Amino acid sequence: VSASAQRVVGAAGARTREHIGRPPARDRLAGQAFRAVVVFMALLGVAGLVALIVQSVVKGQATIGPELFTNQPSSRAGEGGYQSAIYGTVLVMAGVVVTVVPLGVGAAVWLEEFADRTRWWNRLVELNIQNLAAVPSIVFGILGLGFIVRGPLNLGTVAFAGSLTLSLLVLPTVILAAREALRAVPAGIREGALALGATRWQAVRHQVLPTALPGIITGVILALARAIGETAPLLLVGATVFVTFNPDGPFEGAYTALPVQIFNYAQRPQEEFRMLAAAGIIVLLLVLLAFNSLAIWLRNRYSNRL
Amino acid sequence: VSRGAGPVAGSARERARELARPRRRYGEKAVIGLLALCALVSVLTTIGIVASLLGPAVEFFREIPFREFFSFSEWSPTFADPEFGVFEIVAGSLNVTLWAILFGAPMGLGAAIFLAEYASDRTRRIVKPALEVLAGVPTVAFGFFALTFITPLIQDVWPAFLGDPPGIFSAGAAGVALGLMLVPIISSLSDDALRAVPSGLREGAYAMGATRMQVVTRVMIPAALSGIVASFVLGVSRAIGETMVVLIAAGNTPNLTLSPTESIQTMTAFIATTATGDIGVGTLTYKTIFAVGALLFCMTLAMNMLSIRLVRRYREIYE
Numbered sequence: 001v002s003a004s005a006q007r008v009v010g011a012a013g014a015r016t017r018e019h020i021g022r023p024p025a026r027d028r029l030a031g032q033a034f035r036a037v038v039v040f041m042a043l044l045g046v047a048g049l050v051a052l053i054v055q056s057v058v059k060g061q062a063t064i065g066p067e068l069f070t071n072q073p074s075s076r077a078g079e080g081g082y083q084s085a086i087y088g089t090v091l092v093m094a095g096v097v098v099t100v101v102p103l104g105v106g107a108a109v110w111l112e113e114f115a116d117r118t119r120w121w122n123r124l125v126e127l128n129i130q131n132l133a134a135v136p137s138i139v140f141g142i143l144g145l146g147f148i149v150r151g152p153l154n155l156g157t158v159a160f161a162g163s164l165t166l167s168l169l170v171l172p173t174v175i176l177a178a179r180e181a182l183r184a185v186p187a188g189i190r191e192g193a194l195a196l197g198a199t200r201w202q203a204v205r206h207q208v209l210p211t212a213l214p215g216i217i218t219g220v221i222l223a224l225a226r227a228i229g230e231t232a233p234l235l236l237v238g239a240t241v242f243v244t245f246n247p248d249g250p251f252e253g254a255y256t257a258l259p260v261q262i263f264n265y266a267q268r269p270q271e272e273f274r275m276l277a278a279a280g281i282i283v284l285l286l287v288l289l290a291f292n293s294l295a296i297w298l299r300n301r302y303s304n305r306l
Numbered sequence: 307v308s309r310g311a312g313p314v315a316g317s318a319r320e321r322a323r324e325l326a327r328p329r330r331r332y333g334e335k336a337v338i339g340l341l342a343l344c345a346l347v348s349v350l351t352t353i354g355i356v357a358s359l360l361g362p363a364v365e366f367f368r369e370i371p372f373r374e375f376f377s378f379s380e381w382s383p384t385f386a387d388p389e390f391g392v393f394e395i396v397a398g399s400l401n402v403t404l405w406a407i408l409f410g411a412p413m414g415l416g417a418a419i420f421l422a423e424y425a426s427d428r429t430r431r432i433v434k435p436a437l438e439v440l441a442g443v444p445t446v447a448f449g450f451f452a453l454t455f456i457t458p459l460i461q462d463v464w465p466a467f468l469g470d471p472p473g474i475f476s477a478g479a480a481g482v483a484l485g486l487m488l489v490p491i492i493s494s495l496s497d498d499a500l501r502a503v504p505s506g507l508r509e510g511a512y513a514m515g516a517t518r519m520q521v522v523t524r525v526m527i528p529a530a531l532s533g534i535v536a537s538f539v540l541g542v543s544r545a546i547g548e549t550m551v552v553l554i555a556a557g558n559t560p561n562l563t564l565s566p567t568e569s570i571q572t573m574t575a576f577i578a579t580t581a582t583g584d585i586g587v588g589t590l591t592y593k594t595i596f597a598v599g600a601l602l603f604c605m606t607l608a609m610n611m612l613s614i615r616l617v618r619r620y621r622e623i624y625e
Contacts (some may be wrong), residue, residue, distance in 0.1 A: 013605070018446070023488070023515065023516075023517045027519075027520070028494060028517065030517075030519055031517040031518055031519040031520075034518075034519040034522070035518070037416070038416050038419045038424060039416075039420060039424065040415065040475075041412050041413050041415070041416020041420075042413070042416045042419075042420040042493075043314060044418040045413035045414065045416065045417050045486065045489035045493070046417070046433070046436075046437075047488060048413075048486040048489070049440045049443070049450075049489065049490075051455065052443065052447060052448065052451040052455075052486070053443075055448065055451055055454065055455045056450070056451070059454065059525075072439070072488060086395060086465060090414070099318070102344070103344050103347050104344075104400050105344075106343075106345070107341070107343030107344040107345040107347065107348060107614070109341050109343040109344075110338075110341035110342050110344060111345055112340055114341060114342070115345070115616070119335050119592050123497065124336075125345055125346075125348065125349055127614070128348055128349050128352050130610075130614055131607065131610050131611070132351060134543055134606065134610040134613070135603065135606060135607075135610075136543075136544075136547025136549070136574065136602060136603075136606055137546075137549065138547065138549045138577055138578060138599075138602075139355060139359075139547070139548070139575050139599055139602065139603050139606075141577075141578075141581070142354075142355075142358060142359060142577065142581075142595065142596065142599040143351070143354055143355045143358050145358075145581060145595075146358030146359075146361075146362070146596070147354050147358050150587060160357070162441075171347070171351065172348065172557060175348065180533075181584075187531070194612050199331060199334050200334070200338075200438070201334045201337050202334075202339060210390075210584060217545075222442070228444075229443070229444025229445070229446070230444070231444070231445065231446050231549070231550050232445075232549035232550055232553075232578055235549075235578050235581065236577070236578070236581045236582070243598050259444055259446045259550075262446050263446050263449070263550060263553070263554065264452065266446065266449065266450045266554055267554065272536070274450075277450055278450065281444075281446070281447045281450060283449050284444055284446075285443070285447070288385065288439075288442055288443070288444070291440070292439045292442065296435065298466050299381045300407070
């Protein structure tokens with residue numbers, strides 16, 4: 001094809017594009033306006049969430065310091081800290097880990113590896129888990145109040161009652177995450193073990209679970225990140241008391257938790273307490289960031305091994 | 307190899323049968339039973355919730371008739387001369403939810419459309435996990451943000467022709483913070499729904515000369531509508547069930563209004579405030595908490611079922 005011929009074809013192409021291929025000016029303008037609206041809305045949402053973090057940092061930075069961890073909560077301005085609350089949160093979260101990991105992973109293994117999905121009761125369990133995931137957290141608080149603090153378990157308002165309540169709250173999250181991790185294990189690993197004569201449980205215990213472990217741990221960490229910030233259910237199971245000493249243990253002594261103490265400070269009108277609340281939020285956000293980073297790191301590190 | 311080859315072969319066959327016979331594995335059975343029990347815990351949780359709500363709620367309705375509970379009279383159950391018109395705090399919940407969804411839905415859907423159709427792969431790889439992390443920001447933080455940032459901001463920019471600006475506690479400020487809280491939830495679910503639209507539909511529309519806006523508004527949104535609506539429904543359910551934001555920023559006064567400038571009390575705030583006080587088991591106040599909790603549970607349950615059903619619909623069509 002000669003250069004001149006190419007030029008002719010090129011010109012024709014350009015003309016065609018101009019006349020047929022391009023949408024009318026009106027549509028292009030509408031498209032640009034629509035794009036602007038979409039980008040604006042997305043930016044507004046993200047900007048609001050960023051503003052939340054910036055606001056906490058700006059308000060709380062002056063109060064950030066070791067006193068936050070060494071001072072006990074106080075109703076006197078300028079003297080308060082979070083010691084008993086942080087201690088309480090550690091205690092509550094330890095209880096959550098101990099209960100939710102075996103329960104959640106066990107349930108996930110059952111549903112993914114053993115349950116016969118054509119049976120109505122197994123479908124009911126799945127629907128039930130989906131539903132539980134969206135039950136308001138305060139309703140779990142009511143369950144904790146009626147069944148764990150009082151009623152059948154009758155633990156009283158101790159840290160472990162808070163642990164159990166939060167465990168039930170994040171149980172669906174753990175189950176869903178663990179199931180996804182189990183589902184990602186290639187069928188060959190399972191079938192290979194079974195072909196070599198392993199029983200179903202042996203195959204799960206020695207082959208499937210180790211392979212799915214990073215995914216399961218990631219899910220558990222994210223669930224813990226959710227539990228650590230929960231406030232409303234703890235309010236109902238006794239973590240409201242203004243506690244100026246550390247609880248004796250998971251089964252005795254009044255307790256409070258970090259988000260509950262933040263709420264306590266945030267309610268007070270004086271600026272000092274608000275700064276203290278903001279500092280507590282920074283601590284909470286840093287813990288969350290650490291948890292999430294760990295989860296993302298785990299996911300990236302092990303995701304391409306399978 | 308011939309079959310009947312004497313007593314030696316016979317014993318070999320016996321041995322083979324011996325090997326092939328499955329051993330009884332009691333340990334295996336026990337472990338599997340234990341796993342099933344774990345799965346049962348989630349069902350027991352639901353039963354526990356219903357049971358713990360139902361008992362005291364039934365006792366409540368024995369003392370206070372339905373007609374008095376579901377009425378527009380005042381909500382003052384802890385007063386010496388109590389009144390139980392629950393619509394006042396239901397209105398409070400609907401009030402904040404209304405403003406939450408009005409702000410949260412456009413922002414969340416905007417973010418979803420942006421991620422699904424406009425963002426480059428690189429932007430998407432950064433924004434999507436960032437939104438997931440933001441979804442984990444504790445609700446106390448949103449409440450604090452509403453009280454110390456959104457409320458002063460609204461008071462500052464409040465135009466005079468709208469009347470008096472809102473006070474320190476207002477349904478609107480809590481609603482805006484809740485809306486912000488819904489952005490990651492709505493955008494993540496809507497994005498999933500938009501991405502589930504078969505690329506053939508999209509590409510077909512582009513091939514016919516549609517602009518990006520036309521593809522989004524006339525092909526992708528209609529195709530993903532049930533998923534998008536499901537994300538809104540879940541958002542509403544979240545907003546109704548949220549406690550801390552309203553407790554911190556919306557005040558705590560029962561108020562039959564949908565105005566964003568007034569201080570209100572929601573169902574959740576009532577439960578949290580009353581349950582943290584010093585109340586005896588078996589008192590009418592104690593039972594009132596469970597009655598309101600039962601109502602809240604029923605409302606969110608209905609919405610969750612609707613949302614699950616809607617999500618399932620678009621999955622069935624395209625998978």
